[in-house]
Amino acid sequence: MTVTPAVVEEEAPTKKGLNFTFPLEETEMGIVAGIIAAVITIYTGFPAVIKGVGLILAFLWGMDSVHKTSKYGLGTGVPSIGVLAIGYGVIGTVMGLALAEYGRIGQLYPAVLVGVLVMGVIGLVSGTMSNHEKLIAMKIPHLERAMMELGMAGTLIILLECSIVTGSLNFGAVVTNVMNTGLIALMFIFSCFAILHPYNACLGPDERRERTRMVAVEIGGLVCVLLGLALVVLGTSPYGILDGVSLIVFGVAVWVVFFRMFIKACMDEAYSTVGTGLIKTIE
Amino acid sequence: MGLIVVLLFAWMLVIAFLAFIACTFEDLESDMGSQSNPNSQVQLAAQVGQINRFFNKAISGEPLSNALYCATAGTVAWLLLLKLEPLVPGEEWKAAVLAIPVGVLAAAMVNMIFSVTSHCGRTAAMKRFEQPIYLDVLYGHLLPIATHAFMTTFCITCIAYIQSNLGTLSGNPSLNHPFALPLLGFIWGITVGSIGSSTGDVHYGTEREFQDRPFGEGKRVVYHGKITRYADCGVRTQRDIAGFCAKFGGPVTGMTFGLIILFENWRSMVGMQLSGFLPALPVFTSTADMAAVIGIVMGLLIVAALAVGNLVFVRWVRKKCGPFVGV
Numbered sequence: 101m102t103v104t105p106a107v108v109e110e111e112a113p114t115k116k117g118l119n120f121t122f123p124l125e126e127t128e129m130g131i132v133a134g135i136i137a138a139v140i141t142i143y144t145g146f147p148a149v150i151k152g153v154g155l156i157l158a159f160l161w162g163m164d165s166v167h168k169t170s171k172y173g174l175g176t177g178v179p180s181i182g183v184l185a186i187g188y189g190v191i192g193t194v195m196g197l198a199l200a201e202y203g204r205i206g207q208l209y210p211a212v213l214v215g216v217l218v219m220g221v222i223g224l225v226s227g228t229m230s231n232h233e234k235l236i237a238m239k240i241p242h243l244e245r246a247m248m249e250l251g252m253a254g255t256l257i258i259l260l261e262c263s264i265v266t267g268s269l270n271f272g273a274v275v276t277n278v279m280n281t282g283l284i285a286l287m288f289i290f291s292c293f294a295i296l297h298p299y300n301a302c303l304g305p306d307e308r309r310e311r312t313r314m315v316a317v318e319i320g321g322l323v324c325v326l327l328g329l330a331l332v333v334l335g336t337s338p339y340g341i342l343d344g345v346s347l348i349v350f351g352v353a354v355w356v357v358f359f360r361m362f363i364k365a366c367m368d369e370a371y372s373t374v375g376t377g378l379i380k381t382i383e
Numbered sequence: 384m385g386l387i388v389v390l391l392f393a394w395m396l397v398i399a400f401l402a403f404i405a406c407t408f409e410d411l412e413s414d415m416g417s418q419s420n421p422n423s424q425v426q427l428a429a430q431v432g433q434i435n436r437f438f439n440k441a442i443s444g445e446p447l448s449n450a451l452y453c454a455t456a457g458t459v460a461w462l463l464l465l466k467l468e469p470l471v472p473g474e475e476w477k478a479a480v481l482a483i484p485v486g487v488l489a490a491a492m493v494n495m496i497f498s499v500t501s502h503c504g505r506t507a508a509m510k511r512f513e514q515p516i517y518l519d520v521l522y523g524h525l526l527p528i529a530t531h532a533f534m535t536t537f538c539i540t541c542i543a544y545i546q547s548n549l550g551t552l553s554g555n556p557s558l559n560h561p562f563a564l565p566l567l568g569f570i571w572g573i574t575v576g577s578i579g580s581s582t583g584d585v586h587y588g589t590e591r592e593f594q595d596r597p598f599g600e601g602k603r604v605v606y607h608g609k610i611t612r613y614a615d616c617g618v619r620t621q622r623d624i625a626g627f628c629a630k631f632g633g634p635v636t637g638m639t640f641g642l643i644i645l646f647e648n649w650r651s652m653v654g655m656q657l658s659g660f661l662p663a664l665p666v667f668t669s670t671a672d673m674a675a676v677i678g679i680v681m682g683l684l685i686v687a688a689l690a691v692g693n694l695v696f697v698r699w700v701r702k703k704c705g706p707f708v709g710v
Contacts, residue, residue: 179443282563286458289451289569293443293497300441301501304508305430311507315500322493326458333462359496366503371510376519379618380434 126164130249133161137256138213144263145207147339148331148347155260156320156354162253162295163316167309168246170299178303181250182296186288189254192219196259197271209269216255223251253295261287264327264347267336277336286326294319311365318358324351388661390553395652398542399645402575405538407637409449409579412531414586414628415524415621416440416498418448426505428608429514435611436517436620438524441501448497449539449576450569452490452532456540457568460486464564475551479544487537491529498528524621531625539575543567575640583636586610586624646685654678 124132140146140154162185170178196215203211227247230236259269265283266273278284298315302308328347337343367373412418417425418440425437442448460482467478499521506516543564550558560567614623654677655661660670 179447182443183447280563282461282565282567282569283458285450285454285566285569289447289454292447293451296443297497297500300443301497302504302508303441304505305512306510307508311504315504318500322496326455329459329462333465359500362500363503366507367516369510370503370507370516371513372515374515374517376517377515379436379612380513382432 126168129164130161133157134252134256137161137253137260138216141216141256141259141263142210142212143208144268145338148264148328148337148343149350151260151264152320152324152327152347152350155257155264155323156317158253158256158260159291159294159316159320159323160313161249162257162291163298163313165246165249165253166295167299167312168242169240169250172240178300179292179296182292182300185250185254185295186258186292187254188219188223188251189256189258189291190284190288192216192251192255193258193262195219196255197262197269197274200269200271207268212259212269215259216252219251219255220248223247223249254291257291257295258287261291261323261327265330265334265336267338273336277334281334283330286330290319290323290326294323306369308369311362311369314358314362314365318355318362321351321353321355321358324348324354327351387554387558388656391549391558391661392652394545394549394552395648396645398545398648399641401538401542401545402644403637403641405535405542405575405637406579406640407633408531408534408538409445409575410583410636411625411629411633412528412535413445413579414624414632415531416442416528417621417624418442418445425611428611429509429512431608432512433608433612434512434514435608436520436618437611438498438520438528438621439502439505440498440528441505442494442497444576445580446573446576448494449535449579450572451497452494452536453539453543453568453572453575454565455493456483456486456490456536457543457565458486459489460540460544461564475548483537483540483544487533487540490536491533494532495525495529498525520620527622527625535575536572539571540564540568543571578640578643579636582639583628583632585628585632647682650681650685651678653681 137154137158140151162182165185166178166181169181192215194215195218196212199211199214200209201211224244224247227244230238230247231240231243262274262278263269265287266277278287294316297319298312299307301315302312325348328344328351331337331344331347332341335341416438425435425439426441428435428437442451460479463482463485464475464478467482468475471477502521503516506514545552546560546567547562547564548559550556562570611619613619651674652661655674657677658670658673660674
């Protein structure tokens with residue numbers, strides 16, 4: 101039996117639905133998302149919707165880092181990279197929260213960024229060790245930078261989620277409302293998926309970065325809905341119940357828009373989308 | 384033996400039974416969406432020219448995805464319980480009857496969303512291999528996936544609920560599990576996914592694809608994708624695979640998980656009972672040490688018995704049924 105040739109000449113992308121692009125390249129995206137998310141993280145007085153925007157930006161950054169790290173693999177290691185990032189994130193968050201009281205001005209907690217920076221350094225060191233000739237010698241291009249960004253994005257994500265649910269970054273408040281209630285489990289696993297699932301779901305030779313990023317934003321919307329629900333029930337927001345409700349509405353809107361956009365883009369860009377049909381006969 | 388101890392043993396048996404159901408459906412759900420079972424074949428099939436009508440549910444590995452569903456269900460159920468339990472004082476189970484299914488429904492919807500994104504995303508990324516998106520495959524597999532996942536998540540959330548209220552249900556509230564419901568759901572989700580991922584995948588390898596080869600060896604990778612093409616009658620989809628696996632693979636996976644839960648809890652409980660640790664729970668005394676020692680010794684005995692039993696059984700089977708066909 102013979103097999104049809106695997107590679108076929110690519111058609112020019114003429115179909116509709118292809119015009120959507122994110123304006124920023126990977127490096128610009130990292131810088132912009134990192135700065136905005138960090139500013140939103142340290143000032144906890146923002147309403148939850150603004151923190152949700154910061155969260156989605158941090159997800160985009162994390163997703164880009166996963167993309168960078170896993171681009172050279174077969175796709176089997178993508179989930180573990182996402183889990184690694186959020187694992188860094190939880191440790192960095194605990195460290196940042198432990199230092200949060202130093203230099204606090206009202207609702208401004210600049211010291212939590214120490215956790216972000218330390219996780220960046222740890223990521224850099226582990227990336228360097230993995231790539232170093234004499235140690236593990238994996239020789240993956242750009243691994244050092246990607247691991248550093250993973251640590252920083254992961255920490256910002258978990259800090260922002262803690263900030264949404266508790267309304268502050270006080271260590272005691274976070275332990276009471278996030279750790280003891282078990283919400284940390286939901287935050288951990290959903291954040292993992294928000295940064296690992298986009299690339300894992302869109303993996304393949306014809307993967308397109310814009311399409312992949314839509315999934316990250318869409319899952320960000322889902323996270324906002326669930327955190328908004330928690331915010332409404334726990335009632336920890338200084339702005340009352342409206343804060344949580346607005347976060348839920350924001351999350352639903354983001355999810356609907358980006359989910360539709362993603363499915364439309366996939367169906368337009370796939371080889372063909374058919375209602376039904378038999379498979380192509382081989383010989 | 385007091386009533387509390389009898390109730391504790393009874394709840395342990397209920398948990399083991401729920402674990403059996405959960406893992407059976409977990410394995411079938413992964414077959415339905417090609418998550419672990421014929422996964423590598425589905426991912427590769429189009430790339431080696433074997434266009435197929437399979438659902439490409441690439442939501443990471445099973446442990447992580449089940450942790451996602453169970454943590455979501457646990458969180459939503461727990462949030463609802465926080466609001467509903469004060470409404471029915473003294474009869475908290477009524478709140479649970481409403482909260483757990485609603486939480487699990489949310490988790491099933493999350494599962495469907497992730498399934499759709501991964502199928503569409505992966506198929507669109509295989510454009511150059513001429514793999515189309517079949518809409519009937521997409522829609523037709525979503526409900527089976529969601530219902531199987533509903534059963535798994537429902538059982539796991541029930542286990543987590545029973546565990547976090549074990550003391551209250553047996554009559555001594557100090558025996559309640561210290562972890563919150565979402566955290567227990569997360570841990571149980573990872574566990575059920577790991578067992579489902581490692582056990583019961585009877586659809587590829589020796590059992591189906593390469594039955595004429597010893598241990599399924601010796602065929603070129605190009606032919607591996609063939610498993611996705613034709614069924615016994617017509618073009619194969621995952622609904623055929625779930626039917627195939629429901630006869631043996633699913634139940635045997637459930638049995639593995641159920642037996643693990645049963646033996647693990649049974650040895651700890653018997654150790655606690657024999658050393659007089661139950662139901663008063665004296666803290667950090669020699670009684671507690673004794674309970675641990677008895678439990679560990681019983682665990683070692685169970686492992687030894689299973690290993691010997693397995694050896695004897697495999698010897699008997701080989702003698703009776705002879706070597707593999709094709710050797």
